[in-house]
Amino acid sequence: xxxxxxxxxxxxxxxxxxxxxxxxxxxxxxxxxxxxxxxxxxxxxxxxxxxxxxxxxxxxxxxxxxxxxxxxxxxxxxxxxxxxxxxxxxxxxxxxxxxxxxxxxxxxxxxxxxxxxxxxxxxxxxxxxxxxxxxxxxxxxxxxxxxxxxxxxxxxxxxxxxxxxxxxxxxxxxxxxxxxxxxxxxxxxxxxxxxxxxxxxxxxxxxxxxxxxxxxxxxxxxxxxxxxxxxxxxxxxxxxxxxxxxxx
Numbered sequence: 001x002x003x004x005x006x007x008x009x010x011x012x013x014x015x016x017x018x019x020x021x022x023x024x025x026x027x028x029x030x031x032x033x034x035x036x037x038x039x040x041x042x043x044x045x046x047x048x049x050x051x052x053x054x055x056x057x058x059x060x061x062x063x064x065x066x067x068x069x070x071x072x073x074x075x076x077x078x079x080x081x082x083x084x085x086x087x088x089x090x091x092x093x094x095x096x097x098x099x100x101x102x103x104x105x106x107x108x109x110x111x112x113x114x115x116x117x118x119x120x121x122x123x124x125x126x127x128x129x130x131x132x133x134x135x136x137x138x139x140x141x142x143x144x145x146x147x148x149x150x151x152x153x154x155x156x157x158x159x160x161x162x163x164x165x166x167x168x169x170x171x172x173x174x175x176x177x178x179x180x181x182x183x184x185x186x187x188x189x190x191x192x193x194x195x196x197x198x199x200x201x202x203x204x205x206x207x208x209x210x211x212x213x214x215x216x217x218x219x220x221x222x223x224x225x226x227x228x229x230x231x232x233x234x235x236x237x238x239x240x241x242x243x244x245x246x247x248x
Contacts, residue, residue: 020215034064055124060112065091075101081110126177161200182240194241206245
């Protein structure tokens, strides 16, 4: 399939620790309707800054396929996994377009806690956007092991730690791992989920290279929560943390 606009117009690499994309990019086959996926601007920035053409990248929670699309456009090889069969279907469909590059992109069903098919220190760059516990439920408990079905934050972080251990094992030394994660509330109180996740990555051996604040725009439920925030006196969470970890 031929696509008219394969790349963004007037794209510039971000150079600060605050990223804000008011309008999500619509180039290639990117699909903004997949709830909870990350913006292609985020992925493009990460790929260009932390990898080079021909590198082998890993996104073990590929969701709607944003990472896979950008890897094809930017000539990076990719292992794209997800525990949800629907995500695998969407990603494969999203890759069906003509491009000057033809990198190896493998899209397979897999649980990110188990990367036993990968050798130690075989990956050049890891980037992924995990669910924020059960804020958005992707399978409504129909898929065993789906992180988006976990309500308890400590339990969620225990599972994230298992994933972080695998990431540390398969990533090459002096290479990077990028995680986009947000915070939440429980019983009207702020819960710093992002920092809880960060602590688990540091625990398994990663060092923190960057903490990027990403401004959230056009959230689907914003209108509903604006009314609730006034009624119950709390502030809407409109940012996420993009952690860049390094294996040294």
